[in-house]
Amino acid sequence: MEYREVIEILKKAVAEGVEFEVKDIHFGMDLKSEHERYICEKVFKRPVFVINYPKDVKAFYMKLNDDNQTVAATDLLAPGIGEICGGSQREDSYNKLLTRCLELDIDPEFNNLQW
Numbered sequence: 001m002e003y004r005e006v007i008e009i010l011k012k013a014v015a016e017g018v019e020f021e022v023k024d025i026h027f028g029m030d031l032k033s034e035h036e037r038y039i040c041e042k043v044f045k046r047p048v049f050v051i052n053y054p055k056d057v058k059a060f061y062m063k064l065n066d067d068n069q070t071v072a073a074t075d076l077l078a079p080g081i082g083e084i085c086g087g088s089q090r091e092d093s094y095n096k097l098l099t100r101c102l103e104l105d106i107d108p109e110f111n112n113l114q115w
Contacts, residue, residue, distance in 0.1 A: 001039075003031075003053045003070065009043060010035055031056040036075075036082035047078045060100045063089040 010025045023030050039104040040048045052070040055062070062071035073088035090112075091097050 001048055001050055003050055006031065006035070006039055006050055009039065013038065020092070028056055029052045031075075033082035036077045037079070040077040040082075041079045045079070047076060050075050050077060058088065060104050060106060061091050061097065063091045064096065 002072075004027065006007075007025060007027055007029075014020065014023055014025055018038070020032075020034050022029075022034065023095055036050075039050070040046065051072075051074045052065060052081070053073045053075075054069060055064060055071045058071050058073050062073050071088060073086065075083045075086040078084045091100070098108050100106075
């Protein structure tokens with residue numbers, strides 16, 4: 001299921017009176033355990049893969065999707081736990097990695113990691 005779909009489901013749940021500790025549901029937020037558990041326990045009643053997270057809540061090296069807002073990342077959500085594992089496709093273009101580093105004010109030479 002797409003991250004965007006999860007956000008819409010959570011917004012609807014809040015509008016219908018579901019109580020979350022974090023109530024400000026919006027695109028770009030990092031899902032909390034309570035949101036992850038709601039999706040897999042109350043909505044689907046089984047484990048769920050969530051894909052295509054916003055680039056701003058994931059690591060710089062994850063492959064940017066064509067929409068330039070999301071990355072090719074996934075989390076597996078399980079009832080009773082929330083996120084149990086995650087993964088992503090890694091960016092393989094040097095120029096795109098460099099651009100992403102500059103966007104995030106990360107030293108593209110990684111001088112602070114030199115030996």
